[in-house]
Amino acid sequence: GAVVSQHPSWVICKSGTSVKIECRSLDFQATTMFWYRQFPKQSLMLMATSNEGSKATYEQGVEKDKFLINHASLTLSTLTVTSAHPEDSSFYICSASPLAGVHGGLYEQYFGPGTRLTVT
Amino acid sequence: QKEVEQDPGPLSVPEGAIVSLNCTYSNSAFQYFMWYRQYSRKGPELLMYTYSSGNKEDGRFTAQVDKSSKYISLFIRDSQPSDSATYLCAMSEGAGSYQLTFGKGTKLSVIP
Numbered sequence: 001g002a003v004v005s006q007h008p009s010w011v012i013c014k015s016g017t018s019v020k021i022e023c024r025s026l027d028f029q030a031t032t033m034f035w036y037r038q039f040p041k042q043s044l045m046l047m048a049t050s051n052e053g054s055k056a057t058y059e060q061g062v063e064k065d066k067f068l069i070n071h072a073s074l075t076l077s078t079l080t081v082t083s084a085h086p087e088d089s090s091f092y093i094c095s096a097s098p099l100a101g102v103h104g105g106l107y108e109q110y111f112g113p114g115t116r117l118t119v120t
Numbered sequence: 121q122k123e124v125e126q127d128p129g130p131l132s133v134p135e136g137a138i139v140s141l142n143c144t145y146s147n148s149a150f151q152y153f154m155w156y157r158q159y160s161r162k163g164p165e166l167l168m169y170t171y172s173s174g175n176k177e178d179g180r181f182t183a184q185v186d187k188s189s190k191y192i193s194l195f196i197r198d199s200q201p202s203d204s205a206t207y208l209c210a211m212s213e214g215a216g217s218y219q220l221t222f223g224k225g226t227k228l229s230v231i232p
Contacts, residue, residue: 034220043222108169109210
């Protein structure tokens with residue numbers, strides 16, 4: 001249980017275009033979903049936190065107009081990178097917290113497999 | 121001082137060895153402690169989840185939390201080549217906040 005999927009797993013786009021990444025919790029409902037980015041050999045950096053039906057909360061330094069997040073349902077969140085530039089190339093990973101913990105805890109997060117974005 | 125410190129390694133051990141991975145932290149409000157395993161180019165996988173101080177065992181994995189020392193450990197017994205991955209510690213204050221603070225990860229290689 002507690003499976004999170006992401007689509008696409010890998011995307012190449014041209015500079016100036018927009019890219020949408022989907023994150024789905026497949027076998028549980030998620031109150032909260034998170035979006036991270038990870039550079040090579042670095043840890044995950046939280047970009048934003050989203051709750052179903054409300055606006056996302058962005059971390060300091062993350063441009064909300066550039067990284068649009070929509071959390072339309074308890075099983076789906078999307079991240080749209082608008083007007084992408086080469087410096088946006090990174091590994092984007094989402095995670096989801098279940099309504100009831102799978103391991104018995106309230107603060108578990110389950111991660112998707114990640115989306116590798118390359119902007120040329 | 122960063123909130124969570126984790127030795128990045130790399131750590132190389134022979135198959136069958138006992139592996140000890142550690143993190144220290146400075147925020148005394150952390151109550152929930154997790155260990156994730158991340159294979160190259162994959163998302164992190166939750167291995168162990170612990171609330172407050174104490175030990176938790178799951179198969180070959182044992183997680184320890186010492187809140188008085190602000191120190192957590194993950195032990196892997198009888199390590200296997202398939203354990204080769206990056207191990208990330210993560211922590212949360214809880215109390216309605218789901219945010220995790222991660223260590224940088226320790227890269228482990230188990231040599232056959």
